[in-house]
Amino acid sequence: MAAEPQNRDTAKAIEAIRDARPPTTDRFTYLTIVEANLCPEVLPTLNEVLQSPELTQEIGWDLVFNLVSLPGSEECLETVARLGNPREVILKVLEALELLNGENQDDEEDDEQRKPDLPVSPTHKFITLLGMLAILHRRIKTKYPSRFLAQTLQTVYRTYRPNQEMTASVLNLVHSLSGQRRPPLPSRKSSVNVANPDQTGDTSKNAPDPEADRDDREDPDETELEQKLLLSFATCILEAYANGNELAWAARLLEFYNPEKIVPGRRTLMAAFREEQELLSRDSIVGKLVALIGDLGLDSFSKTFIHQLCDGPMHSEPLEEPDLSSPDKIALSTGGCVCLVAYWVFSSTVFDAGYPRPVFHVFPEHFAVLDKFLQDDAHAQIQKSTGTIEALIGIGLWLQFNNLLSANPTSPLTNPTTSPEDPTSDFMRYIHLTTLIALYHPAIQVRNAASVLAGLVLHSDPEDDDRLKILEDLLENCMFATLKARAVAWLREELLAAAAASTTASSSSSQKSNNLFSTPQALEAVQYSxxxxxxxxxxxxxxxxxxxxxxxxxxxxxxxxxxxxxxxxxxxxxxxxxxxxxxxxxxxxxxxxxxxxxxxxxxxxxxxxxxxxxxxxxxxxxxxxxxxxxxxxxxxxxxxxxxxx
Incomplete structure (x- = not known):
């Protein structure tokens, strides 16, 4: 009996929405009636009413905000996207996305106890709105569609949070906007799938753009410009995802390169990423992002790519630049490119994938990128970009284990910042940067990998007096006990290596090694430290x-x-x-x-x-x-x- 008044109210709401349609009432009155009676039960009726293109073009854009917060409104919003005025609806969708920023933060702070006034999660709203954008952008007919696209990508990136569902939704959006429609991948337990009405819906229902440009067709340069915008956006998303999800590239590479150091009986990170659903999904999502970037044209190590990554300016938010009017003015995310390179080398090594081999060396290329990221407020940069920093360490480990120390084997000190009066500056600076990561990175596996990389580079320095100076500097001037401890361990490794070299030299010739670490000079220099x-x-x-x-x-x-x-x-x-x-x-x-x-x-x-x-x-x-x-x-x-x- 208690349900009867509710049913009566629902029936009245449905009747009002059906019977008050224009021309019975004017547009503004009808919109007020719809908003006053919105509830999940009236949505099927409202969707029927919205099948009128004329009515939906009049009121559809005004319904976006209220509908997206209502459970079960996806079909109505798809109808608005297909029949409403695409330019007006896009603006409302972008406004709704901007309003998600506050909801996203609340959701992150209290994910398990969602506020009762948020019946639809921010992630679900994001997915629904991006599904609308994919439809809307394909409907707009204008000479310069990139102007709409740039604003959309900026807003989506500001609202994006690096969870699996949002990232899958972004992948769907870019595939739709780029025209790159990959065949569905085989089902895997690690797959993350979200609704994509642009690909699964009926495009024949799309109404024409009522404000389409009729004087000329799309500018021929627009295709390249849109592709560059999408590529820049994809690199930004890759970096954000890597910074928001622990991917353990460096730690897994260490396990791969040093299987003898794995503690028996303890599950490795390699095993965890093979067995755990959440970790499988992370690898799957990153693989899809990298494949998307390849579809958009970045799938090899061109000289231009290397030059921009190593010598170009840092671009952390390239889509926020004031001038995006031509492809050459649109930069890629520097951190996103680092993550791309790290994934290439990681997957090629661990999974034997066929990604391009970097034309990179520790000196000067990797050193230049490392210095670019950490030269200003290293602590803040490491805390802000944890995934990108781990990617840098992973690349460095790959270079070291592949004996790619220098582009010029006769002189590894090729960085233009090197001072002739200070020939140790490149090695010392590089080790200083990696040890900062070993200090400040929040993940212990990354700190360990950075420490290992610093030691490998130190021992790779061909000049024993350089190595001794670096150890002296760490032991005398470093204020951190953990790094001083690592320096003592490296000193011990130098003594052992020198002893082994002396034994080899004495057995093969009468000449003795002149290595400083095989003489009392090394310990004399550091014993008081x-x-x-x-x-x-x-x-x-x-x-x-x-x-x-x-x-x-x-x-x-x-x-x-x-x-x-x-x-x-x-x-x-x-x-x-x-x-x-x-x-x-x-x-x-x-x-x-x-x-x-x-x-x-x-x-x-x-x-x-x-x-x-x-x-x-x-x-x-x-x-x-x-x-x-x-x-x-x-x-x-x-x-x-x-x-x-």
């Missing part, structure tokens, strides 16, 4: 010591391990037991280094750690609840090192 005097710490309050140790844990742990490596490696001789004999690294140790390091660094460090441990466990630190954590590891290492006498 790796093992600084710590006696002053003994006078500090224990809480200050806790703060010091906590802030410097990575560096101290690495230094302790390095000390064990240097002073705990003995070469046993006949009649001597394990741990006895001559120090294995005697030839690279400066005179009396072991004794002085123990006195100025090890003994104070041991005393500091023991005091912190004792007072922390006894409660003498004022109930601060000190968590020993890695400090326990330091203590154990210090004790072990202290016993190696």
């Amino acid at each position: 790796v093992f600084p005097p710590l006696t002053s710490l003994l006078d500090l309050p224990t809480l200050d010591l806790v703060e010091y140790l906590t802030a410097n844990v990575p560096f101290i742990m690495q230094a302790v391990n390095f000390a064990l490596f240097l002073f705990g490696s003995k070469t046993a001789t006949a009649g001597e037991g394990k741990g006895e004999g001559e120090n294995k690294w005697k030839q690279v140790l400066p005179g009396n280094m072991e004794a002085t390091v123990r006195e100025r660094w090890l003994e104070p460090l041991r005393e500091v750690v023991v005091r912190v441990e004792r007072e922390g466990k006894s409660g003498e630190l004022g109930g601060e609840g000190i968590e020993m954590g890695p400090l326990e590891g330091e203590l154990g290492l210090c004790r072990r090192l202290g016993s190696e006498k």
Whole structure:
């Protein structure tokens, strides 16, 4: 019985919408009646009424905003797109898209508890409106359709959020507007499909453009201009999607290149992206975006493309430029192009895909692009463009593992910014940039990949004195304990590489290696940075010591391990037991280094750690609840090192 009044009201609403049609009422009155009676139940009747092209051209554009917020209104909106005045309806669709910006932000902040006054999600509205735009743009007949297209692409990009459904909708729109209609791909569990009325609907129902230009046909230059606008837009979307979705290109490349370093029993990222629905969808969507960019003409490494990427200005929002009147004035998204290159090299490596091989090297091309992105406020750029920055690291790893260090093998320092008075500047600057990523990127896998890349480039520097200067600079001037720890690890790797080279040289010839890392000179240069005097710490309050140790844990742990490596490696001789004999690294140790390091660094460090441990466990630190954590590891290492006498 309770449903009867509601049914009666619905019947009255349907009757009003059907019977009040012009000429019974004028246009404005009828529009008011429709808006007053809009509800999901009247939509079939309204769609019947809107089949009149004359009426829909009069009122259709005014219905867009109210209809798009009403569940089940898709058919009505498609009718408005097919029969309404396309120029007026486009303007209303773009206004509705602009209004989605606030809704999108609310949706992101509270996705699981959508506001009750938003019965239709922003994503669903976006998909519906883009479906309308695909129909509307194909209906407009004008000499300069690019003017409508530029405004549409700008608005769509401002409203776009990088989720799967919105991205699939953008793909549909660009395919429709470009005339590139790919055959449907085989169904996959990773596919994301959204409605596309331009391709599935009946185009014969489209009304002609009532304001079509009748004096001339479309300008012949418009086709190229529209294609360039769409290409620029597609590169912007690719960058936005990469920045909004973790794609793990660099981390997966590391797994591919170093399978021996994968921890047994732990699921790899490669496996996760093969097995998880969400991750499968990400790879699928990116593949479709890259294919779309190829359809629009960017499918190879031309000299122009490389020049613009490496030497051209940065373009973060190319569609917002004031002059888009000719193809040569329309730029591509710089970050989008970086993501495109990263996908090409990643897919060619991991999936054996047939994408073009970059005509790129670490120096000068990759260095130039890296410097372009990070030269101004690196921290902000890394936080803002996480996916693009990972793409840069992925490209760098690919270049390193393919031995593409330099375009000029005789002199890798080919960047024009290199100063003849400072021949280390390119390598040092490159390593500085990659270590900034290792510090500031929010994803630990990317930080690790950036650190690996920095180490690879450091070891690739052909000049040992350059490598030593870079390590000195990091150890003396870097304020971050994690990077100083990496520098100590790289120093150890240099000593091992030099020792191996010396062994090879001595077995093949009588000449000894002149590598600085096979002599005491290297450790002489850095020993006070790796093992600084710590006696002053003994006078500090224990809480200050806790703060010091906590802030410097990575560096101290690495230094302790390095000390064990240097002073705990003995070469046993006949009649001597394990741990006895001559120090294995005697030839690279400066005179009396072991004794002085123990006195100025090890003994104070041991005393500091023991005091912190004792007072922390006894409660003498004022109930601060000190968590020993890695400090326990330091203590154990210090004790072990202290016993190696």
